[in-house]
Amino acid sequence: MAQLQITDLHVEFGGLRAVDGLDFEVEKGEILCLLGPNGAGKSTTLDLICGKTQPTGGSIRFEGMEISQMQEFRRARLGIGRKFQVPSVYKELTVSENLSVARSRRPGILHALTRFALSDGRAVAPILERVGLESKADDLAGNLSHGETQWLEIAMLIAQDSRLILMDEPTAGMTIQETARTADIFRALSDSHTLIVVEHDMSFVRTVADRIVVMNRGAMLAEGTIAEIESNDDVKTAYLGH
Amino acid sequence: MTSRLFYDLVALVIFALVIVLGVPAIMGFDGFELNTFARYLALAIVSLALALSWGGAGLLNLGQAATFGMGSYAMAMHLKLKASGDGLPDFMGWNNVPELPLLWVPFQSLAFTLLAGLMIPAFVGGLIAIFMFRARIAGVFVAIITLAFLVAFQLVVIEQQGITGGQNGLTGLAPLSLPGWTVDTYGVGFYYLVAGCLMVAITLGIFITHSKFGLILKAIREDADRTRFFGYNVANYQTVIFCISAALAGWAGMLYTLVLEFASPTYMSVSFSLAIVIWCAVGGRESVLAAAIGAILVNMLEGRLSDVFVEGWNLILGVIFVLVVMFMPRGLHGLIGSGWQIITGKAGKPGMRPVDTGAAALPAKSAQER
Known part of the structure; x- marks a missing residue:
């Protein structure tokens, strides 16, 4: 059984059907890239999976469990993590504090009350090293450069250790070298995690994607490997117009 | 132990020495003088209670005086019953109340009173919190709702004259009798009782601030939505800190009744609640000690100036508040932090946070620099 099954998903915003009868499945350990022209409903689909938006119809099943009406923190506890398009680190907290918040294996209040704020320090140190932020551990996240902020976000996703990670344009604003390094990290992550990535950078998609789903007007237009997608006539029409 | 926790504990020890030895020495261990200072210490507890919810979690509770008043009345009801012996409290007779109201009966017991002074505020605070935070109410709306509750609660207390003593409050109280010790409000022992309570409350506050719970609250303060996506039940975290804050306010209220030897509905007034906000802002809302x-x-x-400027004191207090908000938004605590930064020349050390706008004003370096 697929890890994530999306069936006949619908959402409407004041008459606009942002997602309109979407169906797809994601297998465990897969990197799935979501492509599509602007307004195709890619980000909305991620919002629906993580609970930021409530669907008006259809079903989302994660590891066999229906989650489409579940509160977002419950979905996160089940193992769904999300990286947003706009970098969203806690600017008033230090880098290591950000990671401690992200490391939320036991999100209960009693557990949190009986631990010091940085009790996760040892556990998150290797993650900091992996993204090259170990020298910035005590810096405020608000003082990081744009690139470092992106790395911190990725480090937070690793610390959260979700089984399914949803990424919205993870390489936006990155240099070619940084993008390549991100691709390496994604490849390493996919051993134990499933990733759904919305991305416009086609060279990045070529490097990481196991499978691609192309969306148009809220529904699936095509699905397959990169070669299949690049030769698909419907996709060319959707991108280039009639 | 992190360095920030270490600094806070050192500051607490210095503060404790000043309160336990310094102040009584200056006052010549005189009980009457110390009684005035004990009043300040009781008010310090309600101020730090607000710092936990406002500074720690970004929840500005303008109804703090209501929970303070509940604690205060709980203690006063117990002491009034003790003062009335077997009879009814005197004001009930004036209001034609035939027998002791059911609400009053359990307050015969000291243990119940002490528990109620903490638990009733916590329960009421928790109830309001559940409704607010489940509905994801935040920011200024929290302030408005808690303020509205405070006004309504004070009206009810004044209105129910037969039970609460109305506008007059509860006066003519007996001294508190603890097992083996009758508390003399004008004794040195009483001062140390209040000082001890304050130390316990600050220690508790410091540990909450430095726990992971405190860290998650800071995260919620900055971005509640993001924190939800890490799996934290934001509404529960906010509700718990609201309850803790309310219980501490109730505790302060109980001590305040002991200091002043009466309970009055003015403890639940809007102006008192706003005064708490000012104390907290002047000291620095991000630190319970501050x-x-x-x-x-x-x-x-106020003790010095209100003798000179009887009517003008509130105006002076208002000006202080405006100046603090404009020139030191993080209070004296923030001022000391910035001063320390300048002296050591180490900007961006942990614990020394840039002033509110500082972080946002820093230019976002381009990714190419890496």
């Missing part, structure tokens, strides 16, 4: 010191300093100042 908030406590803020309460002590402002009240000392």
Whole structure:
């Protein structure tokens, strides 16, 4: 059984059907890239999976469990993590504090009350090293450069250790070298995690994607490997117009 | 132990020495003088209670005086019953109340009273919190709702004259009888009782601030939505800190009744609630110790100045508040932090946070620099 099954998903915003009868499945350990022209409903689909938006119809099943009406923190506890398009680190907290918040294996209040704020320090140190932020551990996240902020976000996703990670344009604003390094990290992550990535950078998609789903007007237009997608006539029409 | 926790504990020890030895020495261990200072210490507890919810979690509770008043009345009801012996409290007779109201009966017991002074505020605070935070109410709306509750609660207390003593409050109280010790409000022992309570409250506050719970609250303060996506039940976290804050306010209220030897509905007034906000802002809302010191300093100042400017005192307090908000938004605590940064020349050390706009004003370096 697929890890994530999306069936006949619908959402409407004041008459606009942002997602309109979407169906797809994601297998465990897969990197799935979501492509599509602007307004195709890619980000909305991620919002629906993580609970930021409530669907008006259809079903989302994660590891066999229906989650489409579940509160977002419950979905996160089940193992769904999300990286947003706009970098969203806690600017008033230090880098290591950000990671401690992200490391939320036991999100209960009693557990949190009986631990010091940085009790996760040892556990998150290797993650900091992996993204090259170990020298910035005590810096405020608000003082990081744009690139470092992106790395911190990725480090937070690793610390959260979700089984399914949803990424919205993870390489936006990155240099070619940084993008390549991100691709390496994604490849390493996919051993134990499933990733759904919305991305416009086609060279990045070529490097990481196991499978691609192309969306148009809220529904699936095509699905397959990169070669299949690049030769698909419907996709060319959707991108280039009639 | 992190360095920030270490600094806070050192500051607490210094503060404790000043309160336990310094102040009584200056006052010549005189019980009457110390009684005035005990009043400041009781108010310091309610100020630090607000710092936990406002500074720690970004929840500005303008109804703090209501929970303070509940604690205060709980203690006063117990002491009034003790003072009335087997008879009814005197004001009930004037209001034609035939027998002791059911609400009053359990307050015969000291144990119940002490528990109720903490638990009733916590329960009421928790109830309001559940409704607010489940509905994801945040920011200024929290302030408005809690303020509205405070006004309504004070009206009810004044209105129910037969039970609460109405506008007059509860006066003519007996001294508190603990097992083996009858508390003399004008004794040195009483001062140490209040000082001890304050130390316990500050220690509790410091550990909450430095726990992972405190860290998650800071994260919620900055971005509640993001924190939800890490799996934290944001509404529960907010509700718990609201309850803790309300219980501490109730505790302060109980001590306040002991200091002044009466309970009055003015403890639940809007102006008192706003005064708490000012103490907390002057000291620095991000640190419980700073908030406590803020309460002590402002009240000392009030003690000196209100004799001279009887009517004008509130105006002076207002000006202080405006100046603090404009020029030191993080209070004395923030000022000391910035001063320390300048002296050591180490900007961006942990614990020394840039002033509110500082972080946002820093230019976002381009990714190419890496």
